[in-house]
Amino acid sequence: MELREAVGQVVPEGFHHDVVQVSVVVEHPVARVWSWLDDPATFVDGQVWPFAVEFHHPPGTHAFRPGVRNEHHGPLLHLPAVVGRVRPPAHRELIYLYGAFVLSPRLLRPARLLFDLHTSPDGRRTRITVTTEAAVRTPVLWAWRAGNRWFWRRFGRWCDAALTDRGRRMPFTWRR
Secondary structure (H helix, E strand, O other): OOHHHHHEOOOOOOEEEEEEEEEEEEOOOHHHHHHHHOOOHHHHOOOOOOOEEEEEOOOOOOOOOOOOEEEEEEOOEEEEEEEEEEEOOOEEEEEEEOOOEEOOOOOEEEEEEEEEEEEOOOOOOEEEEEEEEEEEEHHHHHHHHHHHHHHHHOHHHHHHHHHOHHHHHOOOOOOO
16 A cells, blocks of 8 residues: 555545646756755745744654655644655655645645656756645635645745845745
């Protein structure tokens, strides 16, 4: 049995299995982008209180290896997860555990978050494709899709800001 089948979300009656995919291109080579994505500080630092991201992994080990537990939480947000497949520098999977929700478990239950990186032929640009999967009640489906597209389209700007000279002088924050 795969990890996702063992611990992941189910799609209850009355929910729709939804997939949203957003791609952004950044002017940085894939190795730099992967390094940024592979650093827990990218997701932990700059969180706006009362939201937080936590990683639970043995000391001295890497946070983004299969089996590492993660939680993103705050008001109306409970996203316990486990890192699934990782293929550096191209792919990472985060599997949300049964019980994860946004707003309410009766409305939105995220199931999976994927990051896929593709390098341009000249090696100077990287296309980041973010895929979210969730079990969503039909009345909020349009809002879930629109919110995901809006949020993840900004991801390229966050990445670019963190990897440029300006980003190295200023701490990264999700508020940019």
